[in-house]
Amino acid sequence: MSKRGTAVVTGASSGIGEVYAQRLAARGYDLILVARRKDRLEKIAAALQSRFAIRAETIVADLAQEAGLAEVVRKISDDASITLLVNNAGIAVIGPVSQTSAAATHNMIAVNITALTALTMAVLPAFIARNAGTIVNIGSVAGFAPFAFVPIYGPTKAYVRQFTQSLQQELQATGIRVQLVSPASTVTEGFESLGIPPSVLDPATLMTAENCVDAALEGLDNGELNTAPSLHDENLLHQFEETSTKLLMATQTGQPAPRYLLK
Numbered sequence: 001m002s003k004r005g006t007a008v009v010t011g012a013s014s015g016i017g018e019v020y021a022q023r024l025a026a027r028g029y030d031l032i033l034v035a036r037r038k039d040r041l042e043k044i045a046a047a048l049q050s051r052f053a054i055r056a057e058t059i060v061a062d063l064a065q066e067a068g069l070a071e072v073v074r075k076i077s078d079d080a081s082i083t084l085l086v087n088n089a090g091i092a093v094i095g096p097v098s099q100t101s102a103a104a105t106h107n108m109i110a111v112n113i114t115a116l117t118a119l120t121m122a123v124l125p126a127f128i129a130r131n132a133g134t135i136v137n138i139g140s141v142a143g144f145a146p147f148a149f150v151p152i153y154g155p156t157k158a159y160v161r162q163f164t165q166s167l168q169q170e171l172q173a174t175g176i177r178v179q180l181v182s183p184a185s186t187v188t189e190g191f192e193s194l195g196i197p198p199s200v201l202d203p204a205t206l207m208t209a210e211n212c213v214d215a216a217l218e219g220l221d222n223g224e225l226n227t228a229p230s231l232h233d234e235n236l237l238h239q240f241e242e243t244s245t246k247l248l249m250a251t252q253t254g255q256p257a258p259r260y261l262l263k
């Protein structure tokens with residue numbers, strides 16, 4: 001077994017997850033790679049095993065399906081070697097709510113919210129018992145504010161943000177680290193398949209998956225909790241967090257605001 005333990009990476013068959021798998025293998029983690037495309041996963045696992053002195057296992061599972069999620073939950077709950085979970089698998093569908101199918105909506109919620117939550121809860125008991133372990137949840141800048149192109153995907157990522165930050169509060173006094181990573185537009189298969197019209201995005205605003213993951217890992221190494229790889233002015237993030245907490249506290253008055261009592 002690797003001294004660093006085992007890292008679980010969901011959605012490791014392409015894009016950001018594949019780069020996480022590469023970088024974590026280079027850091028000496030054994031790997032459990034999860035996704036639906038068996039051929040891709042096995043090719044990636046074999047290449048990493050032959051390049052680095054690590055073991056790479058694959059779990060072929062559909063995280064949008066109850067049975068697939070249950071299988072991964074069972075496997076990772078029982079594996080005491082796991083020290084790191086990267087909840088990266090995610091689905092985005094663009095288009096107005098009124099034109100999005102029930103099936104697409106279900107899958108986005110199932111993978112982006114339900115699976116991420118269940119997998120986090122699956123590793124937590126062992127992490128708490130050992131007072132150690134790391135959880136990295138991949139959110140999105142689309143979780144910061146409503147964005148017309150992704151009116152369902154964005155809110156699923158708002159959930160990831162608030163769930164991850166709530167867990168950070170809960171585990172504050174422990175040795176467990178929980179990082180929220182919020183990428184902006186990153187060139188991956190998933191991003192390209194969205195078919196966002198080129199006129200909407202300036203190519204200069206696109207990041208490579210390698211830069212995204214390397215910045216996120218640098219943030220993790222530096223103890224950062226809330227990492228937005230492409231955000232240069234980090235004060236904006238601090239102000240956003242401060243303002244949302246202030247807003248929550250300001251509602252604790254127990255009385256209707258004067259603007260509702262004008263009659």
Ligand SMILES: NC(=O)c1ccc[n+]([C@@H]2O[C@H](COP(=O)([O-])OP(=O)(O)OC[C@H]3O[C@@H](n4cnc5c(N)ncnc54)[C@H](OP(=O)(O)O)[C@@H]3O)[C@@H](O)[C@H]2O)c1
Nearest residue numbers: 011013014015016035036037063089090140185186188190
């Ligand atoms: N690219 C961006 O611009 C961007 C921006 C912000 C946030 N993100 C987030 O970054 C993460 C990775 O996205 P990406 O851009 O790298 O996309 P990607 O290249 O499409 O990768 C998505 C990964 O998730 C896996 N996946 C999708 N549905 C799954 C399911 N039902 N069960 C199991 N695995 C599933 C895919 O594997 P299989 O198809 O083999 O199952 C694939 O490995 C996502 O959470 C995404 O929301 C991306």
